[in-house]
Ligand SMILES: *[C@@H]1O[C@H](CO)[C@@H](O)[C@H](O)[C@H]1NC(C)=O
Ligand SMILES: *[C@@H]1O[C@H](CO)[C@@H](O)[C@H](O)[C@H]1NC(C)=O
Ligand SMILES: *[C@@H]1O[C@H](CO)[C@@H](O)[C@H](O)[C@H]1NC(C)=O
Ligand SMILES: *[C@@H]1O[C@H](CO)[C@@H](O)[C@H](O)[C@H]1NC(C)=O
């Protein structure tokens with residue numbers, strides 16, 4: 001492989017390593033050098049030298065807190081709630097985990113975002129969304145889509161051995177995973193409709209579902225979309241990376257090398273845990289340099305100790321195909337199915353380009369909540385979604401100016417700057 005190809009491969013998974021490239025951390029430095037040519041990032045990224053970080057932090061012990069080590073059930077129990085675990089099998093054979101905190105009335109389904117799991121709704125002690133809803137007496141279900149640590153089983157495939165297991169994109173999460181959750185919940189509860197709250201990729205999957213399986217619109221009472229994405233118009237460093245990297249080519253290269261997922265590697269997970277949980281230096285490296293440039297800066301909402309919780313649960317494994325699908329959204333400026341390239345598109349879809357998801361099919365009631373400083377689910381993207389959806393009952397740009405992509409679920413000020421707005425809407429559509 002040429003150096004440029006290697007560079008592109010790693011650029012594509014900028015904060016991840018796979019078995020093949022673990023020893024080649026120097027490539028990260030080349031990437032950082034490349035991004036350093038973009039003046040707006042030079043100041044922050046100039047401080048990062050990946051080789052040095054890897055050498056230094058891989059050897060340091062990590063400091064994961066108690067909540068960082070607890071699974072969802074243990075977190076729920078710790079904050080005063082009973083919790084049940086179920087397995088749900090999709091039409092295409094994936095065995096997914098779903099947690100349940102029993103309560104009364106209409107069921108709520110919480111859907112996590114990219115590189116996250118159910119736990120993202122449970123990491124802020126009794127202020128966590130799952131526990132706040134439960135404390136109000138609601139019946140709360142928390143899903144885990146295919147590929148994260150809770151949902152790694154399949155009736156035939158082995159996630160650790162079969163690359164075919166990871167052959168999915170944003171399409172399959174919406175088309176298979178969510179119907180399996182919804183039908184299971186409705187069957188278990190005897191209710192007719194569920195209220196869905198989704199974050200980030202959890203919103204994409206719901207828009208996909210409502211568009212390609214429109215019969216599911218009737219099973220959804222209200223969809224609360226936090227940091228909504230369909231048209232993916234990120235700002236800042238992520239936009240620069242997507243612009244630089246030829247995503248389709250890199251995806252094919254990775255596939256040829258047998259690299260089908262990111263963050264599954266224990267070495268990189270351990271490295272991230274050590275890097276992000278040190279008393280000194282970690283906040284600068286992990287939050288200020290590695291996270292805020294992607295999601296929008298809101299330093300007041302995150303304290304270093306929270307890293308010691310978060311790093312135990314985040315990031316989760318994702319397929320390279322999903323990452324590529326995201327990049328296609330931005331590059332093609334379309335909310336559409338996976339683009340396999342002209343020739344293969346003709347075979348699969350009967351057209352040279354992939355079919356677009358038709359948001360006019362998404363007839364469920366939708367409430368859109370947008371962060372003014374969200375670099376991923378930007379106001380520009382949300383406005384475009386709003387314009388295409390037929391049944392938007394609420395569109396709210398939250399008043400806090402620094403409100404970023406994570407603040408909905410991880411921010412330490414949700415009680416003041418988010419929940420009042422959320423509960424206004426939930427109470428309006430019980
Ligand atoms: C990173 O550090 C290594 C080891 O100190 C050094 O060899 C390399 O040149 C540095 N890379 C950059 C981009 O500064
Ligand atoms: C969570 O932890 C509990 C208690 O240790 C254990 O019984 C349960 O199987 C775990 N659940 C999952 C999904 O890992
Ligand atoms: C769900 O499936 C996993 C993997 O097959 C298994 O380990 C776990 O015990 C199952 N959990 C339940 C509640 O059936
Ligand atoms: C959360 O826990 C804190 C400290 O234990 C307590 O003071 C507060 O009332 C609790 N809040 C809720 C919503 O349960």
Ligand SMILES: *[C@@H]1O[C@H](CO)[C@@H](O)[C@H](O)[C@H]1NC(C)=O
Pocket residue numbers: 164167
């Ligand atoms: C991957 O998934 C696509 C779409 O579902 C399917 O057509 C294709 O045959 C799968 N490829 C492999 C190698 O399993």
Ligand SMILES: *[C@@H]1O[C@H](CO)[C@@H](O)[C@H](O)[C@H]1NC(C)=O
Pocket residue numbers: 211212213214355356357358361
């Ligand atoms: C929209 O829904 C109709 C059925 O109501 C379906 O035939 C059509 O394929 C859907 N559109 C898309 C883009 O999936």
Ligand SMILES: *[C@@H]1O[C@H](CO)[C@@H](O)[C@H](O)[C@H]1NC(C)=O
Pocket residue numbers: 063065277278279305308
């Ligand atoms: C580990 O983190 C906790 C806070 O979560 C802190 O109180 C403790 O001092 C840290 N220990 C080390 C060795 O950094």
